[in-house]
Amino acid sequence: MDSPELILRYLSSERFLYAAWMTLAISLCSLAGGMAAGLVVALLQEARLAALRWVAILYLWLFRGTPVLFQLIFVFNVLPGFGIVLSGFGCAVLALSLNEGAYMAEIMRSGIRAVGFGQRQAARALGMRESQVMRWVVLPQAMRIIVPPIGNQFIGMLKLSALVSVIAVEELLLVANQAAAANFRYLEALSAAGIYYLGLTTIFMALQALLESALRRRGRKPQGTFLQRFLGATAEAGRVR
């Protein structure tokens, strides 16, 4: 069988399709978990109570200070000893979410900080409580600011998910490796996996560009062409009003 034919066969095989689906599912779930954890940690960092701020610092220290591969293996091998038994998928999502949360927290905090003090003050002057100021004035504006860096995290997460092959989750890299190990056709198996990765990242980049357009306020012209925004999605990251 020549290479293009084998690559095509892999691409259309149920195993690869399922593996691509696993990669996507792990990435999406971890990203959602990471955003939730990140928002909580970001808000803890802004808390008035020093103890809460210390919790956030401890979290950041732990999860930014150790390799994500270590965290994966730790969750997979150590938690069962404490009676917490998760599926491979569950372990993958838990570890990646906790790790991602540490980076998301920084992104979200930068977004929250970028909303000027005057905006909060104006909201307080209208009689809003601190939680209302955050919910109705600060977070909606912070969201706009952090969409480009979050898009980057999305794409990074798709690639990071390859690491979970070490805990035997049947995602793209593991499946490609297994397929190649059977017949030593590494070029074809890895090409098929690579094409899936590129396909997924392309879809994500397009979604990000669309989301940015949608979030942009009415009345403001899109910056650059769609392709420019598509490829240089982070160019706007620093643009803060």
Next chain:
Amino acid sequence: MTVILDATAIHKSYGTLHVLRGVDLRVVRGECHCIIGPSGSGKSTLLRCLNLLEPIQDGRILFEGRDIAAATRREAPGIRERIGMVFQNFELFQHLSALDNVALAPVRVRGEAKARARERAAALLAKVHLPDKLDSFPDELSGGQQQRVAIARALAMDPALMLYDEPTSALDPETVGEVLQVMQELAEEGMTSIVVTHEMGFARRAADHVVFMDEGKVVHAAPPEEFFAPDTPLPDRLARFLGRIAH
């Protein structure tokens, strides 16, 4: 004569910097007080203390008969609802249209129905002469228009008192007039207000009392006809200040 606000012996320090050194201010319902004075004299700080955005170290603030200086963190938002504030830099919420800027607090703070809040917001925007800018976003409006939206936003909470913190200082000269006109109309309708301003013309036209502050104290306070009368003897500092402004 209902006294809306009676502040006595207000002291405010930032660390060792003693910004307000015993300020007294008494405002009767319907009055407009203009506070003038050199920068750094504590005018803006006084306004921010009056609606509890800054805690004071000593003194008493009676607002609608109640001492609010001792209000707790939980009580402060409820008091601020009753005191509208307009800022030098407008501080419109950038992610909301003019209409939604005005309707936000009534809906989220007072729990007003959305449809009703938007209706009232539209009426308030018409009142500040912006009936055709309901759907405009802040960055599509001129400074004068933004400041008028900010006034409507403050009015939406039906405040008993309006505080204006140098509302025209950040404006292009050609839009200053439209903002002052709205403020004067409101004052004439009986809206109680305290205005920190450098606009002597406005103070002359609209104020019931002109208050001169310097170095954290009220140095001179009088009705405008007396304050600006050419032959009244004025404290030295005030005379110098007025001389500088005139040039």
